[in-house]
Amino acid sequence: MGALLSFGAVVVLLLIPAIGAGALKLHSLFGVVIPYLAVIVFLVGLINRVIGWGKVPVPFKIPTTCGQQKSLPWIKHSRLESPATGGEVFLRMVLEVLFFRSLFRNLRTEKAPGDRVVYGSSKWLWVAGLAFHYSFLIVFLRHLRFFKQPTPKIIGIIESFDGFLQIGSPHLLVTGLVLFGAVFYLFLRRIFVPQVRYISLPADYFPLFLIMAIAGTGMLMRYFLRVDIIKVKELTMGLATFHPKVPEGISVIFYIHLFLVSTLFAYFPFSKMVHLGGVFLSPTRNLANNTRMVHHPNPWNYPVKVHTYEEYEEEFRDKMIAAGIPVEKQPEPREEEQPTEESEGKE
Amino acid sequence: MSKQPKPPKPDELAKSIEYKTPETQWMETPVKFKPGMWCYGSRPKYLEEVGMPNPREWSPADDDWKLPENWKEIVLDGMKDRLGKYRTFKLFMDICVRCGACADKCHFYIGSGDPKNMPVLRAELMRSVYRKYFTTGGKLFGKTAGARELTEDVIKEWWYYYYQCTECRRCSVFCPYGIDTAEITIMGRELTNLLGLQTDWIGGPVANCYHKGNHLGLEPHTIQSNIEMMCDDIEEITGIRIEPTFNRKGAEILFVTPSGDLFGLPGIYTCMGYLMLFHELGLDYTWSTYASEGGNFGFFTSNEMAKRLHYKIYAEAKRLGVKWILGGECGHMWRLVHQYLNTWWGPPDFLEVPKSPITGTVFENAKSTKMVHVTEFTADLIKHGKIKLDPSRNDHLKITFHDSCNTSRGMGIFEEPRYIIKHVARHFYEMPENTIREKTFCCGSGSGLNAGENMELRMRGGFPRANAVRYVHEKYGVNMLANICAIDRAALPTLMQYWVPEVDVCGVHELVGNALVMTGEKKRTMDLRLEPLPGMEDEEEEE
Ligand code: HEM
Numbered sequence: 001m002g003a004l005l006s007f008g009a010v011v012v013l014l015l016i017p018a019i020g021a022g023a024l025k026l027h028s029l030f031g032v033v034i035p036y037l038a039v040i041v042f043l044v045g046l047i048n049r050v051i052g053w054g055k056v057p058v059p060f061k062i063p064t065t066c067g068q069q070k071s072l073p074w075i076k077h078s079r080l081e082s083p084a085t086g087g088e089v090f091l092r093m094v095l096e097v098l099f100f101r102s103l104f105r106n107l108r109t110e111k112a113p114g115d116r117v118v119y120g121s122s123k124w125l126w127v128a129g130l131a132f133h134y135s136f137l138i139v140f141l142r143h144l145r146f147f148k149q150p151t152p153k154i155i156g157i158i159e160s161f162d163g164f165l166q167i168g169s170p171h172l173l174v175t176g177l178v179l180f181g182a183v184f185y186l187f188l189r190r191i192f193v194p195q196v197r198y199i200s201l202p203a204d205y206f207p208l209f210l211i212m213a214i215a216g217t218g219m220l221m222r223y224f225l226r227v228d229i230i231k232v233k234e235l236t237m238g239l240a241t242f243h244p245k246v247p248e249g250i251s252v253i254f255y256i257h258l259f260l261v262s263t264l265f266a267y268f269p270f271s272k273m274v275h276l277g278g279v280f281l282s283p284t285r286n287l288a289n290n291t292r293m294v295h296h297p298n299p300w301n302y303p304v305k306v307h308t309y310e311e312y313e314e315e316f317r318d319k320m321i322a323a324g325i326p327v328e329k330q331p332e333p334r335e336e337e338q339p340t341e342e343s344e345g346k347e
Numbered sequence: 348m349s350k351q352p353k354p355p356k357p358d359e360l361a362k363s364i365e366y367k368t369p370e371t372q373w374m375e376t377p378v379k380f381k382p383g384m385w386c387y388g389s390r391p392k393y394l395e396e397v398g399m400p401n402p403r404e405w406s407p408a409d410d411d412w413k414l415p416e417n418w419k420e421i422v423l424d425g426m427k428d429r430l431g432k433y434r435t436f437k438l439f440m441d442i443c444v445r446c447g448a449c450a451d452k453c454h455f456y457i458g459s460g461d462p463k464n465m466p467v468l469r470a471e472l473m474r475s476v477y478r479k480y481f482t483t484g485g486k487l488f489g490k491t492a493g494a495r496e497l498t499e500d501v502i503k504e505w506w507y508y509y510y511q512c513t514e515c516r517r518c519s520v521f522c523p524y525g526i527d528t529a530e531i532t533i534m535g536r537e538l539t540n541l542l543g544l545q546t547d548w549i550g551g552p553v554a555n556c557y558h559k560g561n562h563l564g565l566e567p568h569t570i571q572s573n574i575e576m577m578c579d580d581i582e583e584i585t586g587i588r589i590e591p592t593f594n595r596k597g598a599e600i601l602f603v604t605p606s607g608d609l610f611g612l613p614g615i616y617t618c619m620g621y622l623m624l625f626h627e628l629g630l631d632y633t634w635s636t637y638a639s640e641g642g643n644f645g646f647f648t649s650n651e652m653a654k655r656l657h658y659k660i661y662a663e664a665k666r667l668g669v670k671w672i673l674g675g676e677c678g679h680m681w682r683l684v685h686q687y688l689n690t691w692w693g694p695p696d697f698l699e700v701p702k703s704p705i706t707g708t709v710f711e712n713a714k715s716t717k718m719v720h721v722t723e724f725t726a727d728l729i730k731h732g733k734i735k736l737d738p739s740r741n742d743h744l745k746i747t748f749h750d751s752c753n754t755s756r757g758m759g760i761f762e763e764p765r766y767i768i769k770h771v772a773r774h775f776y777e778m779p780e781n782t783i784r785e786k787t788f789c790c791g792s793g794s795g796l797n798a799g800e801n802m803e804l805r806m807r808g809g810f811p812r813a814n815a816v817r818y819v820h821e822k823y824g825v826n827m828l829a830n831i832c833a834i835d836r837a838a839l840p841t842l843m844q845y846w847v848p849e850v851d852v853c854g855v856h857e858l859v860g861n862a863l864v865m866t867g868e869k870k871r872t873m874d875l876r877l878e879p880l881p882g883m884e885d886e887e888e889e890e
């Protein structure tokens with residue numbers, strides 16, 4: 001259901017530029033206005049989200065500790081899993097963000113004969129997750145060649161690695177395929193793993209279809225429906241230098257690709273993809289496990305009603321005295337009451 | 348109140364677990380209250396005693412929960428308020444990608460197969476309402492955006508499932524963003540408590556603890572006489588008379604432990620271990636009858652209630668003029684001491700940085716909170732050779748160690764208890780790697796779920812833990828499950844009785860007490876349970 005809905009939405013998104021830029025020739029709208037708007041929505045939206053989270057206080061220091069705390073000097077402290085200093089937290093975050101450390105722990109729980117459960121290793125999600133994110137990143141970086149004149153060296157280097165297979169002309173770039181494949185795997189997983197299907201919302205399928213469509217149209221353009229790269233670069237350089245112009249004769253597949261990318265950008269801040277920003281702010285990961293060493297203030301800590309010792313003793317004084325437990329105040333008030341006098345009680 | 352339903356037989360229960368998903372989408376699958384899976388509603392007096400809202404007689408089995416007139420407004424305002432106060436709450440509402448990595452990591456899911464016990468769905472129960480009232484997408488697109496109306500049925504569903512989560516944080520270990528469903532459960536419980544939906548099993552201890560100083564409601568003279576009874580047993584075992592002090596001003600150290608250690612088996616054996624150790628060291632310490640609870644059922648109610656209950660520890664330390672505080676074996680107590688206490692009531696500048704009077708070790712890791720975990724203290728003693736141990740006295744035990752959720756994932760104390768066990772006993776076996784340390788499984792009864800009426804839930808939730816214990820029992824003949832948590836000591840014996848009856852449960856300091864060679868003691872013929880020590884009985888008869 002959710003998958004069909006999202007698929008339908010992406011088909012509609014394909015048709016909009018096909019009609020708008022193809023049949024109606026609204027090239028400036030699809031080549032300039034919408035991409036600019038999308039980038040603005042992306043930047044403003046993302047910054048807003050991150051600021052929104054950042055404004056909410058972190059009342060307690062509650063890292064999830066996944067390793068030995070720092071305690072006695074002779075006990076080996078797990079610096080990465082239970083970081084005690086800012087530097088160690090930074091390293092933990094590097095592992096999380098660059099290597100998906102937590103996802104690497106993944107296990108698969110299964111029932112085994114004899115009414116048991118066993119836990120098997122399960123790294124495919126991690127592999128596909130990494131493959132997807134890194135190929136996305138590389139594809140993204142590669143595209144910077146369209147926005148920079150001359151093409152930065154580093155991008156040339158990335159591309160030459162990417163095309164190492166040296167198949168076809170233009171050279172096949174592996175990341176595009178990996179991106180498509182990884183996203184397709186994530187999609188299959190959502191369909192075929194019953195638990196994952198059960199929790200999936202349309203908003204989980206939509207980005208997958210959208211990215212597949214982006215990668216698909218991209219590869220279509222590069223290998224099959226060849227577009228005029230010179231003209232495309234004219235358009236993109238125009239966007240990058242804020243002197244937009246729309247050369248004639250760019251085929252509609254390019255406008256479709258660009259529109260899908262614009263949709264991804266504009267949708268990004270309102271979608272689950274904002275985890276890009278959120279992961280850095282997650283209090284269970286980005287805080288040090290040092291709360292007994294360093295006081296952590298809560299900005300909204302407010303006074304609460306408590307039951308004081310005096311109230312407690314008031315209620316139990318007789319019983320305490322009978323049991324020989326020291327009290328602050330003796331029961332019968334003497335002639336001159338001296339509330340400050342401290343009683344040692346019976347020792 | 349209805350009779351306590353008995354859980355099915357273990358093999359039937361195990362067979363009934365299936366990891367299948369229902370035909371209907373989860374939003375269209377109404378919650379069904381299964382007997383044995385939920386706790387009774389709180390008696391009104393418990394709420395009144397601590398000033399919580401909407402005290403009344405009610406039962407979760409009733410159709411009408413007698414919610415306040417404006418319940419919806421209360422909940423939505425409560426959500427809004429908390430979304431602005433807790434970054435975890437706000438962020439975890441926003442960034443889940445529903446990748447499902449957490450799904451089969453929850454012991455309640457593993458033991459029940461109920462998809463709403465997958466952490467991600469447990470959180471979606473709340474997220475769907477969040478989307479509806481706090482996000483534009485949810486307001487515009489409703490169900491398509493995963494949003495739903497807040498109705499009384501949703502409240503019931505929240506209540507049912509937020510009391511099927513022990514706030515153990517196992518899910519958060521596996522989540523790529525560290526999303527901690529316990530944080531959502533905590534909010535779910537805060538919000539439902541605004542409507543008076545406390546459970547009886549949590550409400551009672553909270554009210555007791557507030558007025559009497561401890562969950563069990565032990566009054567000062569009872570605390571004293573309980574401990575004296577333990578001293579009688581110790582005298583019988585060792586020939587040594589211990590005379591602990593209570594509420595003594597000027598002691599160097601205040602000792603705080605969960606009240607479960609003062610009452611009930613096998614908790615008191617652990618307590619006897621503390622008493623013997625401190626006596627042998629000649630430690631200048633005192634018990635307090637006022638700060639007589641390290642645990643805190645307030646934490647299973649609301650942050651505010653937790654803070655109210657944990658006021659007593661520092662207040663009492665100040666009144667008595669001690670230098671620092673030593674804390675006993677307890678799980679959630681240590682989550683709170685480690686991650687919350689100092690923020691609520693600290694920094695306690697009237698105390699000194701804890702320093703072991705025996706070894707001179709300064710506990711730098713506790714230099715601000717000024718509270719040391721007893722296994723840190725004891726491990727340090729052993730390391731410096733300050734106590735004499737005869738581990739052969741634990742030879743009749745084949746021990747495995749259960750890492751409690753809170754001390755594992757909310758503190759990271761893994762090595763200290765193991766170091767101690769390995770020095771006080773000679774047969775120690777770890778459970779499989781994926782079931783210990785940060786990946787440890789909950790006892791299934793944490794966060795105030797250790798009641799009697801929800802026994803099926805507890806046995807299901809404890810199934811993964813028991814499953815791992817059974818493994819080492821069969822492989823190595825393990826017969827003792829050691830731990831550092833009072834709730835474990837209360838809950839695990841029932842769990843073991845049900846799943847692996849050959850295995851008993853003990854605290855780490857019970858093992859210490861067994862092995863500790865005390866100055867002037869008579870020959871030990873009994874362990875702390877007053878049971879004959881194998882290999883020593885004959886000699887006893889000769890005497
Ligand atoms: C341009 C930035 C990013 C984009 C477009 C993006 C996009 C996505 C998408 C669409 C998914 C869902 C996959 C699914 O439905 O199963 C996903 C999942 C995930 N993302 Fe990202 N992400 C970005 C950045 C990051 C970063 C910086 C991290 C660092 C921790 C990260 C970690 C993950 C993980 C662990 C998953 C779950 C595994 C998976 O389903 O593949 N992402 N991301």
Ligand code: SF4
Nearest residue numbers: 443445446447449522
């Ligand atoms: S592991 Fe984290 S991101 Fe994935 S479904 Fe669970 S809570 Fe959501």
Ligand code: SF4
Nearest residue numbers: 453512513515516518
């Ligand atoms: S905190 Fe523990 S009990 Fe709660 S959802 Fe996560 S794994 Fe399950």
